[in-house]
Amino acid sequence: MRSPLMEKALASLQAHPTLRPGDRVLAAMSGGVDSSVMAALLHRTGHEVIGLSMQLFDKKTAGASDGKCCTLDDFQDARRVAFELGFPHYVMDFETRFRETVIEGFIQGYLDGETPSPCIRCNQHLKFAALVERADELGAPFIATGHYAGITRDEAGWHLWKAGDPAKDQSYFLFHHTQRTLARTLFPLAGLTKPEVRALGAELGLHLADKAESQEICFVTQDRYDAFLEAEGRDPGAGAGDIRHVDGRLLGRHQGYWRYTVGQRRGLGVAFAEPLYVVRVARDTNTVWVGGEADLAGRELVARELSWVGAAPRGPLACGAKVRSRSPEAEALVIPLADGRVKVAFAEPQRALAPGQAVVFYRDDEVLGGGWIDARP
Known part of the structure; x- marks a missing residue:
């Protein structure tokens, strides 16, 4: 039984x-x-x-x-x-x-x-x-x-x-x-x-019923991801560059833009009157842009490599959108673009819209599809 x-x-x-x-x-x-x-x-x-x-x-x-x-x-x-x-x-x-x-x-x-x-x-x-x-x-x-x-x-x-x-x-x-x-x-x-x-x-008699969960990225054994890139011999050779405030002020120098990610606070190596966060990483100019908490907020993003569970929308789609796995869906409008990407416009500003991360679209509890946040506007 x-x-x-x-x-x-x-x-x-x-x-x-x-x-x-x-x-x-x-x-x-x-x-x-x-x-x-x-x-x-x-x-x-x-x-x-x-x-x-x-x-x-x-x-x-x-x-x-x-x-x-x-x-x-x-x-x-x-x-x-x-x-x-x-x-x-x-x-x-x-x-x-x-x-x-x-x-x-x-x-x-x-x-x-x-x-x-x-x-x-x-x-x-x-x-x-x-x-x-x-x-x-x-x-x-x-x-x-x-x-x-x-x-x-x-x-x-x-x-x-x-x-x-x-x-x-x-x-x-x-x-x-x-x-x-x-x-x-x-x-x-x-x-x-x-x-x-x-x-x-x-x-069911399984010996591992109490086994701990895995949480970390399986192939990265180093404490920091930049150390993994170094171990792989993939330093792009861009060298040192500027760390600038979003208002244009030069605050310091970095030793590789690829060591920084949007939303990062620790390890910036610059002193300022208020907490600073990475707001944008600009590979083309070898610049890391930083700002305060308010500077992390954004109302729009563009996503590439779209995947849809059903048919792709032919026009604007009102839905919920998640930019992190543990965040609640935010009210958004998904607008198809001529180049195959979509623009996602949020009803309220969202924190740390990081290029390279996924944005996923929902209708209530149903997954409609998603894509990858693009660095290009």
């Missing part, structure tokens, strides 16, 4: 319009609690689960570190879960693809004076696009991950939703989903809270 918690966990799977008992599912297993519970749920409900862990970078050179995902210990945890439950588990090499689509983009973002978001790029290019390719090779109609978000389908098509637990909602990181990828994707944890997932892990 299934427990009430198990019944709750199974609700999203049972409501899936095309998933059938016995279907083969390629389950992405990072070795954490969420993906392990996800895979165990699918296995216990009669699906043919194939566990897959992604080898993304050389662990021997990058090293394992507390708070980071995808370590060798994580892979051992994933393998143990699969062994104890009785389904196959494989580690597949995605190092080249990860280097090309995530690490190089991370580096180039900083060299362009932006603040990159590698976890979203990893979701986009590895955890879904590459997974679907492997699923095709293995004859699996579905892929599954431990993300906290929801998927439904109606006469209008597939829809992406926030998770049932606002504290764990990861829909901001999944805006790149399309009708094609949503049709192949399962999020078994959609209706659960993190404490419920841990409790379910214990109920």
Whole structure:
């Protein structure tokens, strides 16, 4: 007899319009609690689960570190879960693809004076696009991950939703989903809270039910991202430049514009009568512009590389927009531009609109799409 918690966990799977008992599912297993519970749920409900862990970078050179995902210990945890439950588990090499689509983009973002978001790029290019390719090779109609978000389908098509637990909602990181990828994707944890997932892990007999979460960027082992760029030998050679107040005053000198990000307060190395923040990083002039808290606020941004879950808007779209994963949606108007980008006009000023970060569009709890904040006006 299934427990009430198990019944709750199974609700999203049972409501899936095309998933059938016995279907083969390629389950992405990072070795954490969420993906392990996800895979165990699918296995216990009669699906043919194939566990897959992604080898993304050389662990021997990058090293394992507390708070980071995808370590060798994580892979051992994933393998143990699969062994104890009785389904196959494989580690597949995605190092080249990860280097090309995530690490190089991370580096180039900083060299362009932006603040990159590698976890979203990893979701986009590895955890879904590459997974679907492997699923095709293995004859699996579905892929599954431990993300906290929801998927439904109606006469209008597939829809992406926030998770049932606002504290764990990861829909901001999944805006790149399309009708094609949503049709192949399962999020078994959609209706659960993190404490419920841990409790379910214990109920399922998983050894890692109390395992700590990973928080940091997996491939950066240094304390500072500029140190990572230096270790990669990617100093752009721009040399020292000016640190200027937004009113034009010269306040000091920096040793590399790529060491600074919009909203940064610590480590500026200049003295001033009030707290200063990085307002803009200008690669072309090798200048870091700083100002007060009020100077961080902006009412408009331009976004590039748009992705829409459904049809792209043909005209202005009134919606909610998030410029950070943990911020609430702000009332906004999305205006398509002739060059394929969009302008986003906010009803109220927003803090630290950082180029390179994602802006994601919502209608209530539904994800409509998103894009990347552009440094160009």
